[in-house]
Structures are given as C-alpha cells and as structure tokens.
Amino acid sequence: xxxxxxxxxxVLAVFVGFEVVSKVSSTLHTPLMSGANAIHxxxxxxxxxxxxxxxANSLELWLSLAAIILATIxxxxxxxxxxxxxxxxxxxxxxGE
Amino acid sequence: MNxxxxxxxxxxxxxAFILALKGxxxxxxxxxxxxxxxxxxxxxxxxxxxxxTPSHGEEVGHSLPLHNxxxxxxxxxxxxxxxxxxARKVEMTQMPQLVALFNGVGGGAAALVAxxxxxxxxxxxxxxxxxxxxxxxxxxxxxxxxxIITFMKLQELMxxxxxxxxGGRFVIAGTLAAVLGTSVWVxxxxxxxxxxxxxxxxxxxxxxxxxxxxxxxxxxxxxxLNAFTxxxxxxxxxxxxxxxxxxxxxxxxxxxxxxxxxxxxxxGRSLFGTLFGAFTAKPQEAxxxxxxxxxxxxxxxxxxxxxxYARRVVIVPGFGLAVAQAxxxxxxxxxxxxxxxxxxxxxxxxxxxxxxxxxxxxxxxANVPYDQLAxxxxxxxxxGQTDVAIVxxxxxxxxxxxxxxxxxxIYGMPILEVNHASNIIFLKRSMRPGxxxxxxxxxxxxxxxxxxxxxxxxxxxVVSALKAL
Numbered sequence: 001x002x003x004x005x006x007x008x009x010x011v012l013a014v015f016v017g018f019e020v021v022s023k024v025s026s027t028l029h030t031p032l033m034s035g036a037n038a039i040h041x042x043x044x045x046x047x048x049x050x051x052x053x054x055x056a057n058s059l060e061l062w063l064s065l066a067a068i069i070l071a072t073i074x075x076x077x078x079x080x081x082x083x084x085x086x087x088x089x090x091x092x093x094x095x096g097e
Numbered sequence: 098m099n100x101x102x103x104x105x106x107x108x109x110x111x112x113a114f115i116l117a118l119k120g121x122x123x124x125x126x127x128x129x130x131x132x133x134x135x136x137x138x139x140x141x142x143x144x145x146x147x148x149x150t151p152s153h154g155e156e157v158g159h160s161l162p163l164h165n166x167x168x169x170x171x172x173x174x175x176x177x178x179x180x181x182x183x184a185r186k187v188e189m190t191q192m193p194q195l196v197a198l199f200n201g202v203g204g205g206a207a208a209l210v211a212x213x214x215x216x217x218x219x220x221x222x223x224x225x226x227x228x229x230x231x232x233x234x235x236x237x238x239x240x241x242x243x244x245i246i247t248f249m250k251l252q253e254l255m256x257x258x259x260x261x262x263x264g265g266r267f268v269i270a271g272t273l274a275a276v277l278g279t280s281v282w283v284x285x286x287x288x289x290x291x292x293x294x295x296x297x298x299x300x301x302x303x304x305x306x307x308x309x310x311x312x313x314x315x316x317x318x319x320x321x322l323n324a325f326t327x328x329x330x331x332x333x334x335x336x337x338x339x340x341x342x343x344x345x346x347x348x349x350x351x352x353x354x355x356x357x358x359x360x361x362x363x364x365g366r367s368l369f370g371t372l373f374g375a376f377t378a379k380p381q382e383a384x385x386x387x388x389x390x391x392x393x394x395x396x397x398x399x400x401x402x403x404x405x406y407a408r409r410v411v412i413v414p415g416f417g418l419a420v421a422q423a424x425x426x427x428x429x430x431x432x433x434x435x436x437x438x439x440x441x442x443x444x445x446x447x448x449x450x451x452x453x454x455x456x457x458x459x460x461x462x463a464n465v466p467y468d469q470l471a472x473x474x475x476x477x478x479x480x481g482q483t484d485v486a487i488v489x490x491x492x493x494x495x496x497x498x499x500x501x502x503x504x505x506x507i508y509g510m511p512i513l514e515v516n517h518a519s520n521i522i523f524l525k526r527s528m529r530p531g532x533x534x535x536x537x538x539x540x541x542x543x544x545x546x547x548x549x550x551x552x553x554x555x556x557x558x559v560v561s562a563l564k565a566l
Binding site for chain 2: 003006009010013014015016017018020021022023024025026027028029030031032033034035036037038039040041042043044045046047048049050051052053054056059060061063064065066067068069070071072073074075076077078079080081082083084085086087088089
C-alpha cells in the first residue's frame with residue numbers, strides 16, 4: 001500500500017474518531033471506553049496473519065499464538081462486559097419529563 | 098476469496114466500528130452500537146480465515162487453509178474460555194479493573210504481533226516498517242505493564258496512593274531516555290536483541306509511568322492507555338498492510354484521546370497534571386493531628402428521627418455503597434421515605450464510583466428509577482433547601498477541600514455541595530480517608546452526624562427504625 005493512501009486513511013480516521021465522540025454524557029463514559037477497548041481487540045486479525053506467516057514449531061509461532069489468546073480475551077471479553085453494563089440501562093424508561 | 102472482496106469486508110468492518118462508537122455515545126443506541134461493533138469484529142476475524150495475506154515480497158499468498166490453522170483455532174478457543182467467563186462473572190463493582198486488564202492484554206497482543214512480524218521479516222524490513230514496529234513495541238508494552246499496575250491499584254493489591262520515591266523523576270526520565278536510545282539502536286542495527294531490550298525497557302517505563310498516579314486519576318490513565326493501544330493497533334496495521342487495523346486502531350486512538358480529555362474535564366483535572374504527575378508529585382504531607390479531633394457519631398435511631406421530620410432528603414451514593422452491596426437497601430429506604438411524603442433524590446457525582454458513569458451502572462442494577470437520579474448540576478442548587486444529605490460510602494466527591502484548599506490533590510474537582518444542606522449524615526466504615534487519600538473537613542462539621550459500620554447493615558437498621566416511628 002502506498003504511503004499517501006495510508007496517511008489519508010489515518011488522517012480521515014482521526015477526524016472521524018474525534019467527531020463521533022465529541023458529545024457524550026458522563027453517564028456513558030465508562031461503557032464507551034469499554035466498547036472502544038473491545039474494538040482494538042481486532043488486533044486479533046493481525047495476530048492470525050502473523051501466525052500464518054510463522055514456521056511450524058518456531059518461536060514466532062508460539063509468540064503469535066500468545067498474541068491470539070490475548071487479543072481474543074481483549075475483543076470478546078470487551079464486547080461482553082460492555083453489553084452487560086448497557087443491559088442495565090436498557091429497561092429504564094426515562095421518567096419525569 | 099480475492100483480495101478486493103477481502104478489502105471490502107475490512108472496509109465494512111471499519112464502518113461498523115464507526116457506527117459502534119457513534120451508537121455508544123447516545124444512551125438510546127448504546128447497546129445496539131456495541132452489538133454492531135461486535136458484529137464487525139466477528140466478520141473481520143472470519144474473513145482472515147478465507148484470504149491469505151501475502152508475506153513480505155510475495156505477490157499472492159499461499160493457498161488455503163492458513164498455515165498453523167488448528168493452532169490458531171486452539172488459541173482462539175483458549176482466549177474465549179478465559180475471556181468470556183471473566184466478563185460474565187465479574188461483579189459490577191470490579192468492572193473498571195477488568196476493563197483495564199482487557200486493555201492491557203490488547204496492548205500486549207499488539208506488541209507481540211509487531212515482534213513476530215519483525216522476526217519473520219528479518220533483514221527485508223524497510224526502515225518505515227522498523228520505525229512502526231518500534232512504535233508498536235514501545236507503546237504496546239507501556240500499555241500492557243501500565244494497565245497491570247492500574248489493575249492492581251483498583252483491585253487494591255497495592256496502595257492506591259501515588260507511589261513516589263526519592264529521585265523518582267530522574268529514574269523515569271532516565272528510563273524514557275533509554276527507551277528512546279534503544280529505539281534508535283533498533284532502527285540502526287536491526288537485530289533481535291535490541292528489540293527485546295527495547296521491550297523490557299518499555300515494560301519498565303509503563304510501570305514507572307503509572308506508579309505515581311493517585312487513585313482518583315486512575316480512570317483517566319486507563320482511558321489514555323486505551324487510546325495508546327488503539328494507536329499501536331494502527332501502527333501494526335501499517336506493518337501488516339491491513340487497512341482494517343489502521344482504521345480501527347486510529348478510531349480508538351482518536352476517540353480515546355477525546356474521551357480522556359472529557360473525563361479529565363468532568364473530574365476537574367488537568368490532563369497534563371495527571372500525565373506528568375510523575376515529574377511533579379510530592380510525597381503527601383501528613384494531615385496533622387486530624388484523627389484526634391472529635392466527631393459527632395449517632396445511632397440508627399437518631400438518623401431515623403432526623404429523616405422522619407425532613408421534607409427533602411438527598412442521597413449521595415459512593416463506591417462504598419457498592420462495595421457493601423447496599424444498593425437494594427438504599428432503594429428500600431428511599432421508597433419508605435417517599436411513602437412518608439418526603440421528597441427524595443439521589444445526587445450522582447459524574448465520577449462517583451471508580452469511573453465516570455460507574456455509579457449509574459450500579460444503581461441501574463438495583464432498579465433505582467432513572468428519574469430519581471439527579472446529576473450534579475441539577476442537584477447542587479437544591480442543597481440549600483435540603484434538610485438532610487445522606488452520604489453513603491462517598492468521601493472525595495463531597496469534600497469541600499476541592500473548593501477551598503488550593504494545592505490539595507483534588508483541588509478544582511467539581512463536588513456535590515452537601516455542605517449547604519441543613520444536616521449531613523455520613524455512613525462510613527471507619528475514619529479512613531477516601532480513594533484519593535485526603536482528609537475531609539466535613540466529617541468534623543457540627544451539623545454532621547456519623548453512623549459507623551457496614552453501609553448495608555447500618556441502612557437496614559435505619560429502615561427498621563424509621564418504620565417503627
């Protein structure tokens with residue numbers, strides 16, 4: 001991939017990232033952090049790619065398998081715990097006005 | 098699957114992550130947003146099994162299935178077996194440290210991915226790839242070890258106070274210099290040994306970076322390390338030519354940075370002060386002969402009488418409430434008072450609990466009606482007309498020192514101004530100061546009454562005393 005394409009993607013993603021969370025009530029800070037945390041668990045994709053590139057029975061393979069385990073914990077655990085937090089908000093009807 | 102389709106799936110996953118973050122920013126769409134994110138991540142993970150990313154220098158990848166296919170599946174299974182039960186069983190009170198831990202392992206995974214790809218590339222790596230590898234290893238390791246320390250602080254496996262040792266700032270600055278020097282060494286010398294030295298130094302720096310952070314600032318640091326991990330994922334996306342990783346990592350890096358700033362604002366902390374606390378922190382001065390001073394403590398009956406004749410009561414819940422699992426008893430007390438015609442509200446500080454919004458999660462778990470929860474800006478002007486403020490297991494968020502004592506660690510943090518209420522009742526286990534470790538003047542105020550004991554047991558006694566009246 002050429003450098004300009006990568007820089008473009010990076011810069012645009014920075015702006016999107018800034019934009020989507022610019023107004024969040026403090027109530028949602030914790031779930032939002034937890035959800036964003038789960039999203040970077042997608043490094044699992046990278047861990048699988050490097051495991052594929054590694055020779056059988058090599059140090060590289062063992063390290064990449066460790067990365068897969070850690071990334072899976074990050075991704076799946078992150079989404080599950082975020083869902084649990086948000087589940088509690090769900091049945092509440094906003095009362096009062 | 099051809100590379101175009103694979104890239105398009107990656108793009109779709111990237112869009113899913115944007116929608117996820119967008120959804121998570123609004124109460125009504127938050128849960129759906131999280132599910133969209135989970136869906137995107139699942140699709141992205143499945144797609145790697147159907148398309149082989151070419152190794153460096155190859156035009157096309159080898160034919161399917163992936164090399165080491167069963168090992169990969171096995172490792173994912175192990176991750177699921179560890180991650181899912183941990184996320185399902187964790188008590189909501191302990192959830193902040195679990196998030197810290199998940200973030201740490203993500204950073205560790207990114208660092209490992211970079212190291213492995215570096216070992217696989219060997220001398221073929223371009224300078225740009227080596228620079229991104231170095232970045233991923235340094236920041237990933239800092240995120241990993243830093244998160245472990247925040248986990249230990251929140252789990253109270255170690256002190257929650259800032260850990261400051263003499264000459265600490267020089268040790269930290271020295272470690273940082275060593276990390277930077279070794280980074281240059283890796284780029285220049287291209288060897289395995291320099292990279293491993295770099296990883297070890299970065300791990301050490303992560304520990305030193307977080308140690309001087311005080312308990313109250315820990316959530317800000319978790320959020321910051323979360324943004325760090327996002328950036329490492331983006332950098333490893335560059336090395337692996339994966340657009341998806343670049344998009345996802347950058348999104349988290351950017352939104353995490355904004356979130357960190359928002360949190361710091363909600364807590365009235367300067368981000369700079371939190372981050373460079375390591376360089377400026379002084380050991381805490383002893384708070385004089387505070388423990389010797391008299392306090393007024395009362396019994397559950399005294400509290401019940403006070404409540405019985407009140408017209409307006411504000412309940413200020415804190416982390417201690419959750420620790421004692423007293424959410425349900427509080428609700429019982431609130432319902433009883435409402436049935437006696439007393440006006441009851443919960444005053445929720447934005448950072449009550451251990452993280453912004455944590456207290457809302459805990460009270461929602463006890464089915465406290467949403468309309469009884471009043472945010473700080475709403476409830477503060479009403480304390481003047483409040484007869485009784487009941488502070489349950491909270492301390493720092495009502496400490497007037499935040500407004501009156503420049504130089505104290507929480508100075509400038511917005512507080513719930515319970516000191517304006519006619520009577521204040523503190524339910525406390527002991528005279529121990531709060532998470533930030535600061536003495537609270539309000540405990541010695543003449544209009545304050547203390548009810549010592551476990552919050553749940555005390556509340557149960559108050560409820561039965563109030564019923565008897």
